[in-house]
Amino acid sequence: MxxxxxxxxxxxxxxxxxxxxxxxxxxxxxxxxxxxxxxxxxxxxxxxxxxxxxxxxxxxxxxxxxxxxxxxxxxxxxxxxxxxxxxxxxxxxxxxxxxxxxxxxxxxxxxEIMMQELSKEVELTQLRQQLQPHFLFNSLNSINALVVSQPDKAREMVLQLSDFLRGTIRKDHQKWVPLAEELNYLKLYLDIEKVRFGHRLEVDLDVAEEVEVFKIPQLLIQPLLENAIKHGLYGTTEQVKISLKANRVNNYLELILENPFDPNHSSPKGTGFGLSSVERRLFLLFGRKDLLQTGAEGALFRVSIKIPQLK
Incomplete structure (x- = not known):
């Protein structure tokens, strides 16, 4: 009981x-x-x-x-x-x-994380939208200068610009591509610039074979190369050689861009946008400010960027 x-x-x-x-x-x-x-x-x-x-x-x-x-x-x-x-x-x-x-x-x-990601994507999109007209206006000015003096080159540049922009529009800034694919895109850009500057422009690409498969955010190198061309060709009528080297450093893809410049001449208007846009984009992608380094040695200006290889 x-x-x-x-x-x-x-x-x-x-x-x-x-x-x-x-x-x-x-x-x-x-x-x-x-x-x-x-x-x-x-x-x-x-x-x-x-x-x-x-x-x-x-x-x-x-x-x-x-x-x-x-x-x-x-x-x-x-x-x-x-x-x-x-x-x-x-x-x-x-x-x-x-x-x-x-x-x-x-x-x-x-x-908050979602809002930060959305804000990051919006800013990346804005950077990309700024890059396109930045290059387009320069190319159109060059075409305008060639129309009267060299109409054949102007026509050639229009066709190349069309191919370049068509490939740019199709690109997705969120997507990473092999370095080899990005270099093919850069060659289209260089073809346009060579029509614009003729024999004065020489670009040397030194790319280690092992890094051609390394991934890189799309449209990252072109503004740096554009900036190097402006600095290198500004204030001189002589032939200018610009070099782009790509190597592996530990788990990073290291890109080194060098161009001659005259420290006694002031920089051409607008040349700071390429560096600032790439630096900002690297920060948005990786949250780091040490991936882009710049420096001058005599009459040589160097830009170095390291891109972590995500597994």
């Missing part, structure tokens, strides 16, 4: 406690109290404790009304059961609120 009474007592008390836990979990899943509503942490568990203990007492009294000694025991145990019930549900409430706060912070962090 004592075993069955204790078992029924435990089942009812445990069931009511579990019901209280479920109610608190549901409440604080959809509602997290603010600093001015902290009183809910004490009031709700207290209300549920009173309701649970009352139901527990009258349920067992109904079953064991023929055992006055046990009924008296239930009445005397109410304060203890109330304290146990209230303390336990208060702890459950605190845990539910902490978990809810953590989940809320995680949602906020995920939203």
């Amino acid at each position: 004592e075993t069955s009474v204790a078992l029924l007592d435990a089942i009812i008390f445990g069931g009511l406690f579990q019901l209280g836990v479920m109610l608190l979990d549901r409440i604080f899943t959809f509602y997290l109290p603010k600093s001015g509503s902290i009183w809910l942490l004490l009031i709700l568990p207290l209300i549920l404790s009173v309701v649970g203990v009352v139901i527990h007492y009258f349920s067992l009294e109904l079953f064991f009304d023929e055992h006055p000694g046990y009924v008296d025991f239930l009445a005397n145990a109410i304060p203890i059961r109330m304290a146990v019930y209230w303390i336990s549900l208060t702890l459950v409430t605190l845990i539910a609120i902490v978990v809810g706060k953590l989940e809320q912070q995680e949602i906020i962090q995920d939203r």
Whole structure:
């Protein structure tokens, strides 16, 4: 008899406690109290404790009304059961609120990361859109200069510019391509520039065979090469040699671009955009500002970029 009474007592008390836990979990899943509503942490568990203990007492009294000694025991145990019930549900409430706060912070962090990614993609798109007219305007000015003096070259440059822009429009700035593919694109660009500058421009490509398969963000080198051509040819009518070297350094693809320049001449207008755009793009892609380095040695200007090879 004592075993069955204790078992029924435990089942009812445990069931009511579990019901209280479920109610608190549901409440604080959809509602997290603010600093001015902290009183809910004490009031709700207290209300549920009173309701649970009352139901527990009258349920067992109904079953064991023929055992006055046990009924008296239930009445005397109410304060203890109330304290146990209230303390336990208060702890459950605190845990539910902490978990809810953590989940809320995680949602906020995920939203912030998503907004940062969207902002990054928008800025990358804007950089790409700036690069296209930047080069296009220069080419159109050159075509305009050739129309009268050298119409055949002007016509050739228009055709090459058309092929170049067609390939540019199809490119996706989010996509990485093998270096060999990007170099083929650069050769289209150089064909246009050679029509523009003739024998004055010589570009030496020194690319290690092993790095031709290394991946690179599309349209990354062209603004640097354009910048090198402007610096190299500005203020001189002589032949200018520009070199582009590509090698592997640990887990990086290293690109070194060198061009001659006259430190006594001021830079041509607009030549800073290529470097700044590439530096900004590298930062947006990798979150680092040490991947692009520039420096001058005498009459030689060097730009070095390192592109991490993502696995």
